[in-house]
Amino acid sequence: MELNYFNMPFAKKLLKNKKIKQKVNNCLNFLFSPECEMTGWVDYPVQYDKTEFKKVKEISKNIIKNSDVLLVVGIGGSYLGANAGIELLKNNKGKEVRFVGTNFSARDLLEHLDYCKNKNVTINLISKSGGTTEVLIVMKILEDFLKKKYKKNYLDRIIITTDTTKGYLREYATLNNIETLTVPSNIGGRYSVLTSVGLLPFAVAGLDINKIMQGAKTSYDEFKTNEFENNNVLKYAILRNYLYSDKKYATEVLGSFDPYMESFGKWWQQLFAESEGKDEKGLFVCPLSYSKDLHSVGQFVQQGKRNLIETLVYEENENKDIIIENIQDESPIKYLEGKSFNEINKCAYLGTLEAHKNTGMPIFEMKIEKIDEFNLGYLYYFFEASCAISGLLLGVNPFNQPGVEDYKTNMKNLLRNN
């Protein structure tokens, strides 16, 4: 990955500033120290559980053999990472993966059940705590569905991904002899995509999970070993944090010119919003999909309130392509004759970058040679590490999410008292 930045005249000096260097080193020391909790993800690309990894592969092979669809039941960090990668890279080596249990909508669940009625189905329940309301409700309905379909053998159609030892789902799995995978207890939901939480859905969808881990390891190695001056994880964190400290900036948008990056944007949004949005701090983060959104929020990005930062992820090569040929002389797009979709998309990207640069807005440009498993793993780790450092620089705990409890508590009280 190549990281560039524009409209940040302060950057060069800042990245050489000794006080900043010291501050970042303090964050790094803390992140790698035992006092910092929920950091199991930090060394995970080199210290992941190889037995578990092998188990993921075996289970996925079995699902690909005996199922048409894998229904993943999870909310937040339990589905966003897997959804992102599968939208980008699903292929015909695997099977369809659908995500349910992200809401309390009967219509949504019934539509999934209707879709699955004549198909062979496996379900993967994912809840680290083992007690997520959305997951347990949908689990109940899906179990009834599986019972009708597979009679006595329905439990063979369930995989539970949860804490190693604790929680209702772990107990339930033990009691009923259900196949399980684990979420390490020191890794939170939004940092869990490289664990079984993401890896099983990836493998079922036909993604090469070895390559994902290799990409993550490369990013990890760069993060651990690159000098301060060449460390992109740190650069992104430091510059973001500096921009935030200038009260002018309220929002960061993540723009991409690949429509299949939309779910990746939602993963990125959760990562940063949950890690930094606390103690009345943080940038509001919002993913955008270009060129679509250039005909929408694009107007605001170009000419609206100057409180935005933009991060652009750009893929230099896309595989599938179409050449545009035999265009009528009268057509306004006559000049595009002989051009390919990729060429046009590249010019849309460069044209947008130029237009956005001209607004004076601070822009990060992340160039990826190709979106494949390796670079996907790389990006996951890159953003996780950078978000952690950014959060620590901001002075918040990037690994908790106390604000998510408030609606849950109210909801449960209302439901108990009705």
Add this chain to the structure above:
Amino acid sequence: MELNYFNMPFAKKLLKNKKIKQKVNNCLNFLFSPECEMTGWVDYPVQYDKTEFKKVKEISKNIIKNSDVLLVVGIGGSYLGANAGIELLKNNKGKEVRFVGTNFSARDLLEHLDYCKNKNVTINLISKSGGTTEVLIVMKILEDFLKKKYKKNYLDRIIITTDTTKGYLREYATLNNIETLTVPSNIGGRYSVLTSVGLLPFAVAGLDINKIMQGAKTSYDEFKTNEFENNNVLKYAILRNYLYSDKKYATEVLGSFDPYMESFGKWWQQLFAESEGKDEKGLFVCPLSYSKDLHSVGQFVQQGKRNLIETLVYEENENKDIIIENIQDESPIKYLEGKSFNEINKCAYLGTLEAHKNTGMPIFEMKIEKIDEFNLGYLYYFFEASCAISGLLLGVNPFNQPGVEDYKTNMKNLLRNN
């Protein structure tokens, strides 16, 4: 619709303030005056072209009869409104509608073509100017696809929706005797959902377009006749504008507890971002989907930087439902036994409203009895009118989008010179 607002102690006084009343009256006078351009949408619910409306119905009947899929080719205002309504209300009286031409992705287009290869297809090209690059490129590829499938008769499979007289697509339709529908020249893309731009896709998807227009008319009547004190269109605009003028607020989120409202959120986002995001002004607007996003941006909404305004759209009755029965005694959701998804979703809504109120954040609550065609039409018009007044109060022209041109100009220059 019921409009409530919370954490706006200034509201009562403000809505009685004579200066504000005068300012709003000036905006209204301007909006209804001939000097204000691109306001064909304002009286449209009572003055729409009945012959065109009839034509939409006839064309849609024909498409339902002879096609499995309608491919709508359009970007921005040419698809967002239709996509929103169809996601909410598609039914088995109609046929499938898919939206293409919103990007320069070969993969996206190829996947649509692959899906359609054994199906009967009609395409609806929508571009008011008749020269939108995304639309003309995809048109070229789709025409080749139709030619192969329908030989000489392929032109019968195309409907063009464009300006009454001007532009390449209009000329092309005349020359080739292609069926057309019109976008009135005084209605811009993001205010066009109640014209043929939205109505044809709606009708093909099985939505009752009479009821949509009735809902819009009811909203229009309320907007035109209700006293200042009871005029929800004006209230929402005035309070939003007041909050904006307090420099504290940077972002408005639109939250809904219906996952099928996501596309409606994208329509709302374009409407406000393109109408107000200019002259270095405007709120950043972002739709959220709850409860999903409560496990993501929800953390920021609850505890992050206090620069948010929230608008909640809540549907009191949802039709399809599931009752949760026979829950194990050990399950953490035992207390939900006998409850329905709707009941739980309602408590999730009320629990969230309470939690968000407790943050002190200004909140608008829009209660809809039921999301149906009538209320959909009502909501479209409500937001259009409110956005227009809000933009005029902000001192911008809510009916142009000059910033959208910048990337296009750059892109075209790059493509011409390569």
